[in-house]
Amino acid sequence: MVPRPRNTGSKDLPPNLYRKTDSRNGQTYYTYRDPVSGRMFGLGKDKEAAIQEAIAANFAQILKPTLFDRVSQQPAAPAVKSRLFSEWLEEYRTIYKERGLSASSNKNVGMRIKRLDAEFGHKDIRDVTTMDVAKYLTDMAKEGKAQMSRAMRSLLRDTFMEAMAAGWTDVNPVEVTKAARVVIKRERLTLELWKAIHAQAKHAWLKRAMELAVLTGQRRDDLASMLFKDERDGYLHVIQSKTGARLRISTKLRLESLDLDLGSVIKLCRDRVLSQHLIHHSRTISRAKAGMPVMLDTLTKLFSEARDRAAAEMGIDLGKTPPTFHEMRSLAARLHAAEGRDPQMLLGHRSAKMTDLYRDSRGAEWIDVA
The missing domain is CATH 1.10.150.130 (Tyrosine recombinase, N-terminal domain)
Incomplete structure (x- = not known):
């Protein structure tokens, strides 16, 4: 390796030997830099002794085997254990x-x-x-x-x-990949369409599920898990399965736009069938026994069927991505916000930014301009 150009203060020194003056005590020290490894070795304050050692070290470098010799003589690297x-x-x-x-x-x-x-x-x-x-x-x-x-x-x-x-690998192959661009396609559910779907619902439990969804803004699985015992002390207690958020929703909660309040809807959930669940089958159909909770797939399927009947009656085309049951969560956020309530706590969001996504109607509703 060719040594770096000498500083003015090192002209009288052999290659790879350097001097440095300590500003604190004015003492001069000598160091030798190995041209192969780049390591620095302190040689003390004795200039003559340092020069002799540097000359000897430089001479030893000449006698060293070439890089090819050193690589070819090295033992093979141990095989890395295969880990699936x-x-x-x-x-x-x-x-x-x-x-x-x-x-x-x-x-x-x-x-x-x-x-x-x-x-x-x-x-x-x-x-x-x-x-x-x-x-x-x-x-x-x-x-x-x-x-x-x-x-x-x-x-x-x-x-x-x-x-x-954990030491299983040295690189992350995902780091430099790009995330796919997501284009939001699903149509929003409007209040007018909600009313039409509600009218088309053939099962009482589906009407109750829709009412609870738009009043409380909760997710499908949380609605299906609601129990009568969760209503106590004037509140409906909900522990969200996705986030673990613990909500106490007042049974006095009301939407004027639908003339609905939570307490009345919970009372309507009680029928002649004994059940723990607010949303339950009122009669036995196949494997679904009266009083049993409604399965999520059944909830989704019958909502979709009622939605399609409502759209056909209204003469509207919902496109390739019609609003799903989950869109009632967005509708709830927009309706409560329109009546002066902040929907963030109701939806159980930690950030207002997430709530704003639900409040966005995506052009599905008219904007009133005074």
Whole structure:
């Protein structure tokens, strides 16, 4: 290696030997820099002795074997133990569960981990490349699953971050990939359409479910889990399954636009059938016994059927992505906000930014200009 150009103060010194004066005590010290490794070695204050050692060290450098000789003589690097990505996913499951998130979050992530296992589980974790990940995410987005692509990218990125921390791999192939762009397509549910769907609902429990949804703004699974015993001391107590948020919703809560109040709707949920659940089957149909809670898929299916009948009667085209049952959460936010109530606490959001997304009508409603 060619030594760096000499400073003016080092002209009288052999190559690779340097002097430095300590500003605190005025003493001059000598150091030798190994031209191969770059390491610095202190040689003390004796100039003559330092020069002799530097000359000897430089001479030893000439006698050293070439880089090719040194590389060829080195023993082969020990083979890295193969570790399948599927093995790491089992470790990651445990790590994720220890984060103390909700049961629904653990369930959703568990399903996504299965998908990752099916796609990459057979590979050594160090053999999963950025190209592999990018193709997987891009193909998913091209199928119209951009939101799922974003969710899987986030999970994959976290999976590899934890793997790096545990020493299973040295790189995160997800880091440089781009998240899929999500275009919001689903139509918003208007108050007019809600009323039409409500009129088309053939089951009393579906009407009650819709009323509870628009009054409380809760998610489908939280509505299906509501029990009569949750109403006490003038409040309906809700523990959200997704976030764990604990809400006490006053039974006096009212929407003037629908002439509905929560207390009256809860009373309407009581019928001739004995049941713990607010939303329950009123008669036995096939495997669904009277008094049993309504399954989420049944709730979604019958709501969709009532929606389609209402749209046909109104003569409107809901497009390829009609509003789902979940859109009542957005409608609730907009109706309560219009009547002067802040829907953030009702929806259980931690940030106003998330509530604003639900309050956005996406052009489905008219804007009154004074």
